[in-house]
Every structure is written in C-alpha cells, then in structure tokens.
Amino acid sequence: MARSSRPSGKKSKKASPASKKSSGKKTSAKKKSSASSGGGPRKRQAGKIQSTGRSRSDRVAFEEEQEEEALDPREKYMSLGDHLEELRKRLLWIIGIVIGASAGFGVFSYQIHSILVQPFKAVSKYPLILGAVAGPLEVVIRLSLLLGVLTTAPIILWILWGFITPAISRKAAWIGNLTVLSSGFLFWGGVVFTWFNLFPISLQMFFQVMLMGLENTIPQTSIEKYYSFLFMVHMGAGLIFQIPLLMVALGAAGILTIEWHKKYWRIFITVVVVVAAIVTPPDPLTQTILAGPIVILYALSVLIVWFIERRRRKRALVEREVQ
Numbered sequence: 001m002a003r004s005s006r007p008s009g010k011k012s013k014k015a016s017p018a019s020k021k022s023s024g025k026k027t028s029a030k031k032k033s034s035a036s037s038g039g040g041p042r043k044r045q046a047g048k049i050q051s052t053g054r055s056r057s058d059r060v061a062f063e064e065e066q067e068e069e070a071l072d073p074r075e076k077y078m079s080l081g082d083h084l085e086e087l088r089k090r091l092l093w094i095i096g097i098v099i100g101a102s103a104g105f106g107v108f109s110y111q112i113h114s115i116l117v118q119p120f121k122a123v124s125k126y127p128l129i130l131g132a133v134a135g136p137l138e139v140v141i142r143l144s145l146l147l148g149v150l151t152t153a154p155i156i157l158w159i160l161w162g163f164i165t166p167a168i169s170r171k172a173a174w175i176g177n178l179t180v181l182s183s184g185f186l187f188w189g190g191v192v193f194t195w196f197n198l199f200p201i202s203l204q205m206f207f208q209v210m211l212m213g214l215e216n217t218i219p220q221t222s223i224e225k226y227y228s229f230l231f232m233v234h235m236g237a238g239l240i241f242q243i244p245l246l247m248v249a250l251g252a253a254g255i256l257t258i259e260w261h262k263k264y265w266r267i268f269i270t271v272v273v274v275v276a277a278i279v280t281p282p283d284p285l286t287q288t289i290l291a292g293p294i295v296i297l298y299a300l301s302v303l304i305v306w307f308i309e310r311r312r313r314k315r316a317l318v319e320r321e322v323q
Contacts, residue, residue: 090159097155102148109140112147119200120226123207124219131222139223146231150191153238154184175252183245186297190241193293194234202233202286237290240275244297251305258309261302269295 105112117128132138161180165173207219250256261268269291276291 087163090163094156094159097152097159098145098148100148101152102144105147105151106140106144109143113139113143116143116227116230119203120207122200123203126218126220128223128226129220131224135223139227142224142227146227150231150235150238154180154187157183179245179249183242186241186245187238190238191234193241194237194290198237198286198289199230199233201289205286236278240272240290240294241297243272243294244301247298247301248304251301252308256305258302258306261305265302268298272298 120128130136158180161176165176211217211219247256251258272294273287273291276287276294
C-alpha cells in the first residue's frame with residue numbers, strides 16, 4: 001500500500017506544475033483575447049469605427065463637422081450664395097410681418113378709422129368727403145398698409161441689422177443691438193409725441209387759425225388727403241427723432257467730435273428747424289413744437305459724446321502709464 005501511494009504522490013507533484021503551466025497559458029490566452037477584444041481605449045475606438053464601416057476620409061469629415069457644430073454660428077464661413085439665401089429669408093420675414101400686421105389692422109379698420117378722425121372732428125364740424133367711387137376700398141387698403149409699415153418699422157430695422165451682425169465683432173454687434181433698440185424707442189417716441197401734440201395743433205392751425213382770413217370757405221377735405229397728411233407727419237417725426245442717435249453714433253466713431261459740435265452747432269439747429277418746416281405745416285408754432293424736442297435730444301447726444309471722448313482720453317493716459 002505504501003509503494004502504491006508513492007507513485008501517486010509523485011504523480012500529483014509532477015501534475016501540479018503542469019496544471020500551473022496550463023492555467024498560465026489559459027490566463028495568458030484570456031489576456032490576449034481580452035486585449036484583442038478591446039482592453040485598451042484606442043483599440044476599442046478603432047473597433048467602433050470599423051464596425052460603422054467608415055473610411056479615414058469619412059472620419060476626418062465627421063470630425064470637421066463636429067468642430068463646425070462646436071463653433072459659434074457667427075464664426076462660420078458663409079459663401080455668397082449663403083449670404084443671398086440669408087438675405088432672402090430675412091426679406092420674406094419682413095414681407096410676412098408687414099402683411100400680417102396690415103391684415104390685422106384691416107380687420108379692425110373701421111374701429112381704427114373712428115379713432116384717427118377724432119383730431120379732425122375737434123377742429124371742424126364738417127365731415128370728411130370721399131373723393132372717388134372706390135374710395136372706401138382704397139382707404140381701407142391704404143390705412144392697413146400704412147399702419148402695418150408704421151408699427152413694424154422698428155422690427156424691420158432689427159431684422160435687417162441681424163443680417164449685418166455676423167460681419168462685425170461681438171462688441172460692435174452688442175453696441176448695434178443697443179442702438180437699434182434705442183432707435184425703436186425714439187421712433188415710437190416721435191410718433192406718440194406727434195399724435196398727442198404736433199398733429200392736433202397742425203390741424204388747428206390749418207382749419208381754424210389760417211382759415212380766419214378766408215371768407216366763404218368750409219374747413220373740409222377728402223379722406224384720402226387726410227390720411228396722407230396724417231402718415232406723412234407721423235413718419236417724418238419718427239425719422240427726425242433718429243437724429244440724436246445718429247449724432248451719438250458718429251461721435252462714437254470719431255467723425256463728429258466735440259470740437260466739430262462747438263463749431264457747427266448753430267448750423268445743425270438751423271437744419272433741424274428747416275427739416276421741421278418741411279415735414280410739418282408751414283407755421284412757426286408747429287415747427288417749434290417739433291424742433292424743440294429734437295434740439296433737447298441733440299444736446300443730450302452731445303453730452304453723451306463728451307462722456308465717450310473723456311473715457312477715451314482716460315484710457316489713453318492709462319495705457320501710456322503702463323507702457
């Protein structure tokens with residue numbers, strides 16, 4: 001029994017290293033198989049790319065697309081066709097906004113008409129007359145279109161400015177956005193000011209004060225001419241109220257400096273009065289009512305330009321000291 005146990009013990013001892021070798025081979029084979037199946041990050045990524053069936057050129061194109069998507073849309077390159085397509089889209093937006101606003105005003109045209117004729121009723125006891133057979137349709141269409149353009153003018157300016165902003169720096173674009181917003185407020189400020197102050201006084205001057213010397217004359221006009229005069233005065237006042245903003249922009253650009261304003265401020269005020277005389281009825285009171293706020297806004301714009309130049313001088317002194 002002892003002899004038979006010895007060879008069994010030897011066999012067990014000899015078998016143990018063999019088993020270790022076989023297990024080692026198995027573990028090494030497992031490691032190789034795991035390494036080949038994606039043990040490292042690079043081989044795993046390569047396996048994924050190969051599984052999609054992409055070539056090297058496809059991978060490069062895919063990476064470029066990813067980089068373009070990560071870029072700011074303002075920094076992307078646009079060809080001439082892309083610019084024309086962008087301009088076409090913005091023009092379509094403008095046309096759609098104007099048509100939509102005009103259609104909305106057209107639905108309530110009769111209610112709006114009853115409001116817009118109140119200044120005329122205040123100065124004349126006679127009604128407006130119709131100058132053509134198709135006058136009602138013409139009045140509704142003209143009233144709707146003019147109100148649509150008048151109310152959406154700041155929005156149109158904002159859309160057009162959005163077409164220019166990708167070509168300038170971020171700081172200039174931010175300043176431009178602020179300028180467009182200020183332009184909208186000034187435009188509507190001019191329209192509101194004209195409706196409550198300038199337009200009623202203009203009608204009073206025409207149909208009451210200036211009519212006193214004309215005998216046997218009825219203060220009456222056609223509805224077409226009345227609306228033409230109404231929108232001419234309001235649109236002109238809204239545009240004139242943009243002059244101070246233009247002065248600030250030119251001053252910030254270094255074109256119209258404080259020295260220029262010191263020399264030519266009298267000429268500027270004269271030009272404002274002349275433009276007010278062209279836009280408004282030819283009477284001193286109406287011209288003064290329109291030119292007065294413009295002169296005040298001009299003074300504020302000159303003050304803003306003075307602050308801008310003062311800040312520039314301080315910045316230049318700081319840069320010199322640093323150098």
